[in-house]
Amino acid sequence: MARYASIGVDLIAVSLLVFGLYFPRHRRRDLVVAYLGVNVGVLAVAASLSASNVGAGLGLGLFGVLSIIRLRSTELDQHEVAYYFSALALGILGPLSGSVHMAAALMTLVLVVMFLGDHPRLLRTYRRQIVVLDTAVTDRVALVAHLEQVLGARVHAATVERVDLANETTTVEVRYSEGTRLAARVGAHK
Structure with a gap:
């Protein structure tokens, strides 16, 4: 039984x-x-x-x-x-x-x-995304700055998967968090 x-x-x-x-x-x-x-x-x-x-x-x-x-x-x-x-x-x-x-x-x-x-509220602002940029970026600092501008978010990690110098593209895996933190940081530098 x-x-x-x-x-x-x-x-x-x-x-x-x-x-x-x-x-x-x-x-x-x-x-x-x-x-x-x-x-x-x-x-x-x-x-x-x-x-x-x-x-x-x-x-x-x-x-x-x-x-x-x-x-x-x-x-x-x-x-x-x-x-x-x-x-x-x-x-x-x-x-x-x-x-x-x-x-x-x-x-x-x-x-x-x-x-x-797996609750939707746990770490809800954190994201992971594959991004293809229409420019070839080889400088890490410039890449992170460009990604933060494009995504409007704070980038925590950016792993370059591919840089195509002929076609001027960069494929990057990005881990970032959405929110006002980046907006506040950018506003403080103006």
Whole structure:
């Protein structure tokens, strides 16, 4: 009976993860199926391995290899990778936690961390963007100043991905924060 209860707790937890957190915040339908499928697949294997003489390490190692292949087969953002591993963890926790209460507590911990860590209000002014400038800039100080002017934001990091001197373009990964801080700093220098 405890086995069925842990399966039920997992299904509730993954439903909250996917339909309560991930999809309302990110709206990527194709990953809904991936998260549900990987969770239920890991749950099924972990449940069957926990009831047999085969070591759970063998099954978990197999899913580790499969997850690496899956993660390399398509481009995922870092928050999507976090949801992917959360779905994996939820599927493993149910059958291998020992008790339904421990499984429920650990699953709740995963859900709370994902809720808080991916909350829209957390670090809401910070952004990451790939910017293609219509000028070739090789001086770092000039690049950051130009990016701050173009974005109207404070640049925290700028990683040049490509400088094309023939076509006069610069491709940069920029991490910046929006807000009035830059406007106040620029106004003070006038």
